[in-house]
Amino acid sequence: MRLAECLNHASVKTLRDIAVYQKLECAMYSKLDLMENILLNMRSNHQLEHLISAWCEDWGESFRRLALHSRTKFSKEEVRGLLRDTDQNALHKALSQGWLYANSIAEKRLVYVIPDEIRRAIQTHFRSQWMAERICRDDEPLLQYDEQMAMVQDMDTLLNYVANHDVRLTIGGAMYKKNVQQLMELFEVAEDLALPEWRFGYGRRVYDYPDRLALMYDFGFDHDMFIETPECQLQISQSAVDEWRATPRKVQLQRMYHYYLRIYRRPIPRLREVIETIRMVADEWVSSQSVFQICQCHIESFYYDTEWDVWEKRILRMLQHLGIIRTGFDGDEKEPVWFQITKLGQELLTQDEAHLPDEQEYRQASLIVQPNFEIVVTAQDSALEAQIAQFADLKSGGAMRIYRVLEKTVTRGLNAGHDFAKWRVLLAERGMGPVPGNVDRMFDEWAKGIPTTGTLTS
């Protein structure tokens, strides 16, 4: 909502209070005159900057939270909560300063709004203040960790792994270490399996798994893709997984990001604000320490995590996993020293699902069957890979996905009741070249379901 509109809806009394606060010399009885004068005053950049500084001093941190909130409309309770208003005075004071307006015309109920121009000016104000505080570098760090879409790829790997393997759970409901280790071998981004003793607060399974896997698993579980059976077995729900696979990949990643916000907001209540600040200042390589100082007012320690732990492990590291930022180091890499927001991150943070740019390349996924029984998938396509995984094992993930067909994987697929003939048709149709003769011949033999050694030993 624009400022002029807000003023138009305001009562003469409110306008008069604003004029007094802003020390305007005008006729206090004429609404038109008041409006014109206030508009004129607040349209002057110099005056507005002056006012914003005063408001910042008046309200401190709560002003920053309200003005930089992702929403522009607030209920009365929200405003009072944000302003830490114990009696009516604070709200009244805010309304008389010219940046917050009560409005009941546009909506059916009473809402409080910050006019668009004012909001933009406040953002610019903070932005330039932080830009002066942040420390940038001109050159590129030596080591750069940019995980891009690895999170959704590894999610696919996890789903395929559970679908095609017998995954048992402990009494506590966690996968056995053997399975987790195998998964780490297959994941594009592996994590350390040695977990510290104290772990809670960051999701349902964070006690059992390392952070990234825990987030992926919890996400899958909350979206009904995983089923923990009473017989301590982990299975997937085909319908939920099919629905997930029909979703565009960037949307998948964004949903995982939103899920991260939901889970991590409990221990870190002001996570949104921190990320919003990061988005504003980290368009270049910035020093982690300097941005930490800007965000420090939003970050509190959480039981076993210090403020710095929260910043480094729970925020930066997880944003890196989600492809939103890339981190950089020059030598010692115990903690992220530098980071920068990625193009993908900008998209995920600012666009809604319907407007996320689609990735054309992912539609053209095709595969190559090699004479050494490896299947190379050139671009990610989770539906295609799910089918391949019925009779092949993922050998290595990465920018390319390499599957390996073995006699035992074919036997496993046949035992699970998958259609081998249909699978071979898929290879022929989506393959960039014909299936090599030696591989095709071996498939013929395996299709008979007779193991090559078995016949003679019986």
Added chain:
Amino acid sequence: MLLYPQADGTLYVKHSQSKASSRHVEDSICLDDFAQPIQFMEPFTVYEVTPLRLRSAAMRGRSARDVLTYLRAYAQGPIPATLQRRIVESMSNCPAAGTKPQRQDLLPALDIHLSSQRSLRDYQVAAVDAFITSQGGGIVVLPCGAGKTVVGTAILAKLALPTLILVPNEAAAAQWLAHIRTWTDVAETSVGIDNGRTIKPITITTYQRLTARRRSGEFHHLARYREGAFGLVIYDEVHLLPAKLFRLASQLEAKRKLGLTATLVREDGRAMDVLTLVGPIVFQAHSVDLSKQGHLSPVVCKEIRIPLSDLDRERYARALPKHRHRIAADNERKFNVIRWLCAKHAGERILIMGHYTAFLQAIATRLGVPMLSGSTPHQTRLETYRRFRGGEISMLVLSRIANVAVDLPNANVAIQVSGLFGSRQEEAQRLGRILRPSGDPARFYSLVTANSIEEQHGLHRQKYLIEQGYTYEIVAYEELALN
């Protein structure tokens, strides 16, 4: 060029058609400087980033930043953290070039030049240059028949240092001697096969002699070789370097070490140790490329699956697993196929190779052709090779002695009757026997007993060659027009 980094640190590379249009023409570094091709699978080449290549790049003044910047420019996906770390670790703390003391400056230079009537092929020149410009030791990988001995001789002539040449057997030693005499103008007296008495400036010896011990346990010849103060040690067929020799070989001090091999794969997984001992791979040519250029014969590989007779099948089924390999290897029906193949290729030069000598002897007797095995006297072997080369005999049956370093350039058909279990190296070496350019297309037949342990061994044996870009055609026994 498109580069796809994998989580395990390998790089899948797809070279674009037009190299000139690449936008990073001014790259200060290229992929081969820090990575080594390990597999060729159309349309990709798989590279592995090796510590040795990284170190040698660092010695040439390249930094980890150069490598990482290059990777980022071409990578189509995230570059794994572990790979980045490995690059930085390997390239830091590297001594700059030229800091090692050069003891060999004191060594007398040898009067040796490459004969003016001989000229090297392009890739051979490239291999020689690659070794000369590299520091210390290095390995040159060339397919069988591509002229490893030529490259070795040329390097020897260029460096002109006192040289020790280690070869796997006496036949190979004789070949090296003959070769050095025809390709260079070195004085007759300064080159020779080690006779146990005097050390010549160019000494050729076998791995066996190096490791020979007296009863007291001390090594016969090692001390003499160490006193010889060689400036260059050439390890022929370096993949064969026996494991127990690693320690000894490392005691042979030399300014330069040259390893020559066709197949740097070992079933004991110690290929990396060889690299550490001798040096990084400085040059590698692939047989598929050389075939295209006409330097090697194109090869047709066929695997023929032969079922066991009913009687043998029963024996096989009853036998203990440890005996099954032999029963499958000595499948009687293989003989029919061999006879049929020999008739088909009558007039061509055929090598029949196998694992178990008794069965090979039976084949030799039935076909009436000479057979060479470990028990054949040395002189007879050399004589038989000579007759084969001269065309007096057109067929030879060979046991495992022929796996390496036998120069029979005119053979064009190889029949592998049986093999050493799943050895990839043996398969590649045997194929190498017929790779030399003789005009006719070469044929490699591998006879495998159907529905037996041999089939699985076959799959493993062929892996290396398939990864080098060869293809096998599988033919069933029934498809052959045997009658």
